[in-house]
Amino acid sequence: MELILDIFTGICFFIGSLSIIIGACGLIKLPDVFSRIHAAGMIDTGGTAFFILGMVFQTGWSLITVKLILIGVFIFFTSPVTSHVTANLARQKNILPVGKKIGKIL
Amino acid sequence: MKSLILFLILLTLWLLMSGHYSILIISLGIFSCAFCVYVAKRGKLIDDEGLPIFFIPRLLNYLIWLFKEILKSNLSTAKVIINGKVEPETFTVKASQVTDVAKVTYANSITLTPGTVTTKMQKDVFEVHALNSDFGNDVRTNEMDNKVTWLEGKK
Amino acid sequence: MFLAALIACAITGILILVRIILGKTTFDRILAVNSLGTVIVIGISLHGFYSSRPEFLDIAIVYALINFIGTVAVLKLFSTGSLGGDT
Amino acid sequence: MISELLINAFLVTIMLSIAIALIKTRTVIFTVILTSAYSLVAALMFITLDAVDVAFTEASVGAGISTILFLAAMAYLPKKEEDSISSEFIPALSCIILGGILIWCSFDLPEIGQLTAPIHQHIAPEYIKGSKEDIGIPNIVTSVLASYRGYDTFGETIVVFTAGVAVLALLEKKNTTKKNKSQPKQKIRKNA
Known part of the structure; x- marks a missing residue:
């Protein structure tokens, strides 16, 4: 039983590590602020979700699990807000995104 | 009604986070949760946006x-x-x-x-x-x- | 296992640091610092498990909130020019 | 043990590179952002040193409140820092000498976790033994801070509180006088 949980944790950590490293690479590689927000979103959603899932497999049911899930919920609620505020402010300062525009832009 | 729900949510959070269950600490928790609800009510934060029940x-x-x-x-x-x-x-x-x-x-x-x-x-x-x-x-x-x-x- | 995950976090931290130092606009840097905060939250919880003292999760919770407040405060100052309510 | 050393070395390297970037930059808001990142990493460092309480304080005060205070003060500053005029040789020399003295002194410190160190001989064993029955709080650091040296902590808190009130009062006063000046700025922004 312990072995199975360990394997699950290992898989989750592997996927999480992969997604945060790819996200950080994207943060460096992508061309402008608006594209980089997507990479940061990958770190915030994919990375955290899998790491927390992996740690939940290790604890079983206790108060620690609740705290882990709380961390996940906080990051889940706050990450889109920061992304949106950053993007909105960049638009307010008249930075136009690279790439094609479809239809009328606000 | 909504303030009662908020109070219960806060109290559950307190109990889960503290992990020490003695009479003194729990009563302190109840007091601080009640104070938070009072402040939120005075600031008119308790409405459909603060606590969307219909979701x-x-x-x-x-x-x-x-x-x-x-x-x-x-x-x-x-x-x-x-x-x-x-x-x-x-x-x-x-x-x-x-x-x-x-x-x-x-x-x-x-x-x-x-x-x-x-x-x-x-x-x-x-x-x-x-x-x-x-x-x-x-x-x-x-x-x-x-x-x-x-x-x-x-x- | 936890050590491997911590190493992954460390590599991510270095990559993000490169973006912080290179970053052209302020928004790039704010975004990168926010991501660094998320990675550190993960790192704190992982380190807690690695040294088998998961009580450190309390700090990770505080961190997740402080990171958000700090980022929003910086952005608010940047947009309005002050933190007061009358602007 | 080796992994602990590796983690510490890595964190110190990151802090060092952030500090160098801090010196290099000339934009004020970027300085504040970097300071926030620095204290984020510093708190992680305190956690690896097993100082939970300090890490808590560093996280909330260093990364949260002081960033916001810096920002509030920054609203009255020019956006760009001027290049320094005087030569950098003497400050650098004095910093290096002071750092060298501190490192030299640190060789005389007892090793971390050594039983015969003076700090573990004096009154600490009594605190450790009696803290649970005397006060009833599971965390020893908290019980020492809030009860055994309660008057000390009380005085410190008063000092910190006074400083906070003074800072708030200073910022508030400037806000009212500056109101008229900030009005035309916004009009320009709207036109542009």
């Missing part, structure tokens, strides 16, 4: 769908970053929700799925930035919009 019956279903969606778009974002085929595009979509909370939920759901970000909001028109035309098409099919309208349950 609750369909929330679980929506969350499961959202997680699935996030997983899918994480995969495709990773592919885009590795391939390096970035063709960003910007477009506007219309939100069909009634209340402000539901609109915010829709905008946040768009932002939460990597690959699409809401950059500007004006009443019920969102400006969305997508990493690729595939992500753009995902938003433009209005599947998420319909889901959030269904979650709101006002129509």
